[in-house]
Amino acid sequence: MVFDNLLQTVVFGLIEGSVIAVGAVGLTLSYGVTRFINFAYGEFLTYGAYLTVFLAAGVFGMSLPLPVAAVVALVLVGLLGVAVSRVFFEPISDRGALPLLITSIGVSFILRNLLQGWVGVSAKQLPIPLLRRQEYFGIRLTHLELGVVVAGVVTMLLIHLLLQRTMLGKRMRATSGNRSLAEVAGIDTTDVIRQTWFISAAAGALSGVLYAVLFAPFRPGVGFEYLIVIFAATLLGGIGRPYGAMLGAFFIGLAMNFGSTYLSANYTRAYAFIILVGVLLVRPEGIRGGEF
Amino acid sequence: MALLTGWASFLVAVATIGCIYGLLTLGLNVHYGYTGLLNFGHVAFFAAGAYASAIVTMPPPSTVTNASYELWLNLPMPLGFPVSLAAAALVGGVLAFLIGLTSVRLGTHYLAIATFALAGVFSDVLVNEAWLTNGSFGMNSVPKPGRAGLTADEWQLAYLAFAALSLLVTYLVLERLVNAPFGRLLKGVRESEAAAKTLGKDTNAVKLKSFVIGGMIAGFAGGVYAHYLGSVVTAQFVPHVTFTVYAAMLLGGAASNTGAVVGAFLVVAFEESTRFITTLYNWIQSTLPDALSGVLPALFGPLPNNPSFIPSMRFVVIGVLFVLVIRYRPEGLFGDPAEIQALGEEED
Amino acid sequence: MSSNQSPADGNSGDAAASADLLEVDGVVKQFGGLVAVDGVSFGVEEASITGLIGPNGAGKSTLFNCITGVYDVDGGAVRLDGEEIQGLSPTKVARRGVGRTFQTPKTFRGMTVRENMAFAARHQTGERALGALLRPGTIREEEADVQARVDDTLEFLELDHLADDYASGLSGGQRKLLELGRVLMLDPEIIMLDEPVAGVNPSLTDDLLARLRELNDRGRTILFIEHDMDVVMENCDRVVVMHNGQTLASGPPDIVQDDERVVEAYLGGVDR
Secondary structure, three states, rough: HHHHHHHHHHHHHHHHHHHHHHHHHHHOOOOOOOOOOOOOOHHHHHHHHHHHHHHHHOOOOOOHHHHHHHHHHHHHHHHHHHHHHHHHHHHHHHHHHHHHHHHEEEEEEHHHHHHHHOOOOOOOOOOOOOOOOOEEEEEEEEEHHHHHHHHHHHHHHHHHHHHOOOOOHHHHHHHHHHHHHHHHHOOOOOHHHHHHHHHHHHHHHHHHHHHHHHHEEEOOOHHHHHHHHHHHHHHHHHOOOOOHHHHHHHHHHHHHHHHHHHOOOOHHHHHHHHHHHHHHHHHOOOOOOOOO | OOOOOHHHHHHHHHHHHHHHHHHHHHHHHHHHHHHHOOOOOHHHHHHHHHHHHHHHHOOOOOHHHOOOOOOOOOOOOOOHHHHHHHHHHOOOOEEEEHHHHHHHHHHHHHHHHHHHHHHHHHHHHHHHHHHHHHHHHOOOOOOOHHHHHHOOOHHHHHHHHHHHHHHHHHHHHHHHHOOOHHHHHHHHHHHHHHHHOOOOOHHHHHHHHHHHHHHHHHHHHHHHHHHHHHOOOHHOOOOOHHHHHHHHHHHOOOHHHHHHHHHHHHHHHHHHHHHHHHHHHHHHHHHOHHHHHHHHHHHHOOOOOOOOOHHHHHHHHHHHHHHHHHOOOOOOOOHHHHHHHHOOOOOO | OOOOOOOOOOOOOOOOOOOOEEEEEEEEEEEEEEEEEEEEEEEEEEOOOEEEEOOOOOHHHHHHHHHHOOOOOOOEEEEEEEEEOOOOHHHHHHHHHHHOOOOOOOOOOOOOOHHHHHOOOOOOOOOOOHHHHHHHHHHHHHHHHHHHHHHHHHHHHHHHHOOOHHHHOHHHHHHHHHHHHHHHHHOOEEEEEOOOOOOOHHHHHHHHHHHEEEEEEEEEEEEEEOOOOOHHHHHHOOOEEEEEEEEEEOOOOOHHHOOOOHHHHHHHHHHH
């Protein structure tokens, strides 16, 4: 019985870790090429979840099947990411990290409150039925929870292939390593940065959709509140390192679920954060930001 | 003795809140403007001060509805008031010290995230530890000092005078501090920690001091706030407060105490005045001739009709303010451009 | 000038009972598997000008960072006045009396030249928050002294016309001078300069070197890193040559200059 409970906690930790991992990898990819921490990143999660709901519910004229709605939402949020980058960040990209970071706070205010002004603060949820948990090898899971893990793993694989096997991935790595050197080598880094914004924002949206699948219902503040968790995973893995972010995410997912199960369910965010502070205390200079 | 009319009463309220935000902004300015510490958890110090004041002055829970707090001192007013404010500043300072111990050694980005997240955790504590904070019901019987002997209007004015005096004294103290070698020390640490260290300065100690001073001011502001509203509720202490204070500081000008105060009043006045947009709309609509009565609804009809629309737009404007100030006028209204252009960026 | 008279000092094993103010004794520094400084030893005599030369990547700046506590050493010792200072924080090393500049100057750009200079003064009552609030009289007196020293030093460096300019507006050479000025305000026992004339325009270079010699004439101990062989040979009492993280030679300039290993390693390094 104790063992069952333990196993179940591990499984939930891994499920939530998948949600975090998708977001953390997206955040870390954009950090890798832009070199500032984007506090507006949480809004991509929020917009992903809301757009999926709206597309599925026919707010824009026709109602799409849920998976299609989610894919369309990812693309739209990816484009939103590019637009945000062009309008807000590119014009001051030569001014160093601090103005960019502070601007991202403003951007998060703008995006979050535009949405809230439009849809109000009442909670929304995805049109998914309540499912009964099935036994898989002694672990109880819903199809959807299994789906979240699969989506998380597939995303990690895709990003791995992107970075290692595609030209864009190579350009992203080069830009991340040394932007001016990459430019000398003939890489259009502005273009690379825009493409990275697309991928990063779309990953954020996916993370938001997965979150909504797991933890419906949600409000316009959902992404901003979850940002702490994603930051924790990103920093734990070493900011700017996608593979570290994946590991960090699963670690944080486990910590949050173990803490909630065995300590107190009131402090899920705190568990994520205590681990982070612990790591930072051991290595006070922070975990060095790295290349891909 | 005249009763404050609607507008006058509103102005008094705005001015009082302005003073409180002025204190908060002065505190943050010590951190960010003078020392370059990107503190994204300022609201936690504010909350800590407010709760400290509530705890030392709240009456026994048996006399309050919905009360489950287990710690109260019930200090009598008005003599308990200075004690309460001292406790608020102290607790704000202690919290800043504790957060600072874990965080001031971190680089800018890490500090921002650490303080942001620690403030988030702190607010979880406020919601969950009802024995201390009465949970999300809040502490709703914080005494208003001197209220018994005055009419409502007199008390409003008296409290405004007190808040303004607090702001003035804090401003003068800070001016003295930053114009002394202490201010030079803070600025040097802001500009280059490596250089400050090789010139024999203990930069971590400097940052910790800065953190504590700003935290004490924010805690003090929390005490002033608690006794003004007479209630302290978790929902008042959200991250938006931190960033509203940032907006005020950036608008007024980082590393300018005058700017901090002016910025705070401007932002508070803006936020509070948006409450009247609906009233204004109705008034304009009622004065328009019949022939034009369709114009406004046609213009504004497509806007979403939900109660959070106007409050949300208020924050959209705050967000736009961030973006515009940083892009076009990083030194704000009163900052020194030569000082602020490169703030937080180390020479390499 | 027998400065080192304290018999209680722990390093009795040293055969050469030198009057060296700074002793670098077998210092090792590794980064990962890479050995950047590999057992460097030399001494800096009190009131001397010592030049530290060597090709790019010889480990000179790394050694500076080891001496000043920016890096922890992986082996060996650094002694100031016979007391070990390795392992101390940069702050403590500076307080012990080691002042340094950086290869790329780290000035306080958002502060005026005057503020940059005054920052470095030691023992300021007004640097403590309570002191700043409660002791205005003391601060006024101290500050008058500090500002007088700032004025003297700026005049000496011929920066006085820029006193109220922001450091961000200075040229590269002026920043080097400002950094030197800050170190002088710190008033250390030894002044360590990382390429003080690199990037400084030639007319200013001679000026700067003249200033350094003048400081030395007033009894200051100076250790500086320099690329230019001629600059070192003309201005130094002693020269230390580093190559591949090791000390290749040290001694008076004319002797070192004729050392065949030096000629080969150093010139070889430059040519490459």
